[in-house]
Amino acid sequence: MKQSLEARLGQSLKMTPQLQQSIRLLQLSLPELLLEIQEVMDENPLLEDAPEYVEADQKDDPDGDEETRQEDLADSSAGSAELDLDTMRTESEQPNEDRDWEEAFGTPVSTSSAPSDGSGMYFDSRSSTPESLTDHLQWQARMTRLSERDSLIIEAVIQSIDDAGYLRASRSEIAAMLPELDELELDEIEFAINMVQSFDPPGVAARGLGDRLRILIESLVEVKNGRDHALSIVTEYLEEVGSRDFTTIKRGLGLSQAELDEALTVLGQVDPRIDYSMGSYDVRYVSPDVVVKKIQGVWRVELNSTVSRKLYVNSDYERLSKKSASTDEGKYLGEKLQSARWFIKGLQGRYDTLLKVARSIVVRQQEFLERGEIGMKPMVLNDVAEELGMHESTISRATSNKYMLTPAGVFELKSFFTSSISGSDGDAVSSTVIRSLIKKLIEAEPDSKPISDNNIAKELSDKGFNVARRTVAKYRDSMNIPSSSKRKSLLI
Numbered sequence: 001m002k003q004s005l006e007a008r009l010g011q012s013l014k015m016t017p018q019l020q021q022s023i024r025l026l027q028l029s030l031p032e033l034l035l036e037i038q039e040v041m042d043e044n045p046l047l048e049d050a051p052e053y054v055e056a057d058q059k060d061d062p063d064g065d066e067e068t069r070q071e072d073l074a075d076s077s078a079g080s081a082e083l084d085l086d087t088m089r090t091e092s093e094q095p096n097e098d099r100d101w102e103e104a105f106g107t108p109v110s111t112s113s114a115p116s117d118g119s120g121m122y123f124d125s126r127s128s129t130p131e132s133l134t135d136h137l138q139w140q141a142r143m144t145r146l147s148e149r150d151s152l153i154i155e156a157v158i159q160s161i162d163d164a165g166y167l168r169a170s171r172s173e174i175a176a177m178l179p180e181l182d183e184l185e186l187d188e189i190e191f192a193i194n195m196v197q198s199f200d201p202p203g204v205a206a207r208g209l210g211d212r213l214r215i216l217i218e219s220l221v222e223v224k225n226g227r228d229h230a231l232s233i234v235t236e237y238l239e240e241v242g243s244r245d246f247t248t249i250k251r252g253l254g255l256s257q258a259e260l261d262e263a264l265t266v267l268g269q270v271d272p273r274i275d276y277s278m279g280s281y282d283v284r285y286v287s288p289d290v291v292v293k294k295i296q297g298v299w300r301v302e303l304n305s306t307v308s309r310k311l312y313v314n315s316d317y318e319r320l321s322k323k324s325a326s327t328d329e330g331k332y333l334g335e336k337l338q339s340a341r342w343f344i345k346g347l348q349g350r351y352d353t354l355l356k357v358a359r360s361i362v363v364r365q366q367e368f369l370e371r372g373e374i375g376m377k378p379m380v381l382n383d384v385a386e387e388l389g390m391h392e393s394t395i396s397r398a399t400s401n402k403y404m405l406t407p408a409g410v411f412e413l414k415s416f417f418t419s420s421i422s423g424s425d426g427d428a429v430s431s432t433v434i435r436s437l438i439k440k441l442i443e444a445e446p447d448s449k450p451i452s453d454n455n456i457a458k459e460l461s462d463k464g465f466n467v468a469r470r471t472v473a474k475y476r477d478s479m480n481i482p483s484s485s486k487r488k489s490l491l492i
Helices: 003-012 018-027 030-043 052-060 066-076 093-105 133-142 148-159 171-176 186-197 209-218 227-236 238-243 246-253 257-267 315-323 328-364 366-371 381-388 392-399 431-443 453-462 469-478 484-491
Strands: 047-049 290-295 298-303 311-313 403-406 409-412 420-422 428-430
Touching: 018 328, 018 392, 030 047, 030 328, 047 328, 133 148, 133 392, 148 171, 148 186, 171 186, 209 227, 209 238, 209 257, 227 238, 227 246, 227 257, 238 246, 246 257, 290 328, 298 328, 311 315, 311 328, 315 328, 328 366, 328 381, 328 392, 381 392, 431 453, 431 469, 453 469
Parallel strands: 290 403
Antiparallel strands: 047 311, 290 298, 403 409, 420 428
């Protein structure tokens, strides 16, 4: 497909639903989120930070009338149902949107963002290497329970994906990349491709623009009207969409104008461009999104109140929009009010989801917090996803470039997810534990005779861990530790 067509489609398909905005807010890193919040506030006069007097009242009168404080907050947050119908969603649309929200995030909707108080400041952290799309896909593959055979095939698929997220190799070409696998069937490769297509970001591993649009449209499971026609359009009339030749599309598919409009509305809900910006900057100072403390023997997780910005709807503008709903000014304010509500709900959704995920991680990784790396437990995305009733891609977005402050230091949330190694007793052991043991063995080696990967594997086997030599080499490389021969040459 020509790049010019993709550019035209990218420019024309802008009508994304509010849920898509919420998903985007979840994916943003903290610096990107704070910039986004400021830009939205500059553009929308109805949004404002939490009133200072509310916070002062809470501090000065912690035992005061909570009901009164909640009423004050309700007055300045979204919630009115008295606006002109032209500026509001219908009651039937709202439950559908709320169900979509809960299915995506596993959390009830909220129209005012008031995350719980925590504490925290900016902390020095080691620089992180910018994460590429390949890195992100490989991490998701590692965090998925797969056989070794499927892992090798999926790795070959990932290596065949270009920077734009398209799969640029055929099934036979991918098979040629895996000569070590006996009797490799094309169906196995197709399974691997479908698996990668389920990863984040949506639409990755598509074979072309039409295929990506098909994947994105099929993911709109709640959409009924126009979905089938939209699929037919991207399959048979993609060029005509790019050139906006809707007459040919109508005639070719035998559509009425209403059916065409429905199909184009569905098309407008997907964006074929993959905007992968995770880790696109060098982090030298990071502010943790969440703070973990041990209070009276119990680990507690709170949002970092220093950076969890609270937004409300300006009550004066809200009242003005009600009084002048039929005027141009009122309609403008009504549109801004609806936009403000959605942004506040999206922001609250990020806070709620992040807090739920962080709490789940802390419950599962308490031994790490107590003992360090040796206490890390195996944990994959699906473990948390199933517990919280969310999709694995939501957990992936909620943990990438989000940081947790613990008594042991600042950690990226995704670093708590690790693959497993089988022990001699049948119990699974985190790969982080294996890396820690490898590092300790190397640190204890004689200067004159560095320990080889093969001998490290034997040592681990003696300790009850079944780790192959090539796995040892892979883990050693991931820690930027040279091979034994290179370590020895450095001493000569």
